[in-house]
Amino acid sequence: MEFKDYYALLGVEPDADTKTIKTAYRKLARKYHPDVNPEKGAEDKFKEVAEAYNVLKNTERRAEYDEMYRHGGRSHQGFEPPPGWQGGASSAGHQSSADFSDFFNSIFGQRGGGFRGYSDFDQRAERGQDIEVELPVFLEDIISDASKTIEYTMPVHENGQAKRVNKKLNVKIPKGVCDGERVRLKGQGAPGQASAPSGDLYLHIRIVPHPMFDIEGHDLMMTLPIAPWEAALGAKVTLPTLSGKINLSVPPNSQSGQKLRLKGKGLPTKTENGDLYVIFKIVIPATTTDASKALWQSLSEATAFDPRAQWEKQNA
C-alpha cells in the first residue's frame, strides 16, 4: 500500500511544531470540509487532511509515525508495516472506522481513537450511526397513500472488518410532507456497538420536479396556455390536476400573467389543502392562413389599442 506523507498533506515541514500543524490543519479543514464545500472530491480531501492531523497532533502517534517516516517509508513503491509492529501507544478500544485509509489502519488499527478522535475521551458503548438517504418523491405520491421502496447501504462491522451491506425498506410517504423535510425512521440505521441500539435512518424528502406544476410550499402553480380569442371573449377550459380534471372559466379580457386561485386544489398539508394557482399565458398560432390574416387585419383596424402606450408616456 502507499505510504502517506502526512506532512506533505498538511503542507508543513517534518519538524513543524504543534502550533504550525494546527494552523495548517484549520486552514485546509475550513477549505475542504464537506459541510461547507459541496464540490466533488472535497470530502475525500478533507478526510485525508483530518487523518493527517489525527496522527500528527497526538504526541505518541506522531512519534510512531516519525519512526517510519525517517526510516525511508516514503521511498518504497509499496509500504508494509514491519512484521510484529506493535507500537507503544495505548489502545482506545475503538473499532476502526471506514473513514481511515488502509495505511492508517495498518499502523494504528484499533488504536485510532475514532475518526474524529471522539473516543479519545468517550468510552461508552455507542449507539449506531445515523444514516441519511435522499428519497425522491413524485407529487402524485404525496396525495395518494403511496409507499415507496428505498435501497441504501449500511456500514457494519463483522469480525473487526468494516463493510457495507445493502438494505431495502418499504416506507409510507407521510401526508403533508414538504420538499427538503427530513423524516426519521427509528432503529433503521447502522447497528450499535455490542448491545447498544441501532442508529436511525433519516429520509431527506426531495420532490421530483413536475412537468406541469411548480411548487411553493403547499401551493401549486400551473401555466395555462389560451388563445387570444379565449382571453378576449372568455372560455370554458378543462384543467388536469393531480386529483383529476376540473372545469375552469377563463374570464373575458384576461391578460397574460393573470392569476386565478383555486382554493384547496394544491398539496395536502397535515391539516388541510394548499391552493392551485392558474396563470394565463396567451399564445398565437405559429402560422396564419390567408383567411385568418385578413381577420387579424380587420381586428387591428377595428380596435383602438396601443400596447406600448406606457413607453410613449415615459418618453414624453
Place this chain on the structure above:
Amino acid sequence: MPDLIFKVSLQELCAQEGITETMIIEVVEHGIAEPLAGDHCQDWVFESDSVHWMKKAIRLYHDLEIDWVSISMVIDLLQQKDTLLKENARLRSQLERFVNSHYE
C-alpha cells in the same frame, strides 16, 4: 413497515458518538436548534428536521475547531443558502414556462 417519527429526544442524541449534553446545550443556547418541549434539558425533545443542523453544527465544532458563535452564523447562512437555492430553482422553472415557446 417501519414507523415514521418526527421527534428525537436529547437522550437519544447523546447516545451517539461525539454528541454530549453540553454540546446540545450550546447548540440550543446559540439558537441553532430549539427544543419542542421539556423544561429541563434532560427532557428536551427536538424535531427530526433539526437533527441535521444540530449534527452539522457539532461536526463543525469538532472538525474546524471554531467557537459556537461562529458555528451559529455558519448554520444560519447555510440554511439561508438552502432556501435561496430552492426559491431560485422554483422561479427559474416558472419563468421557463413563459419564456420558452409553447409550440416546439
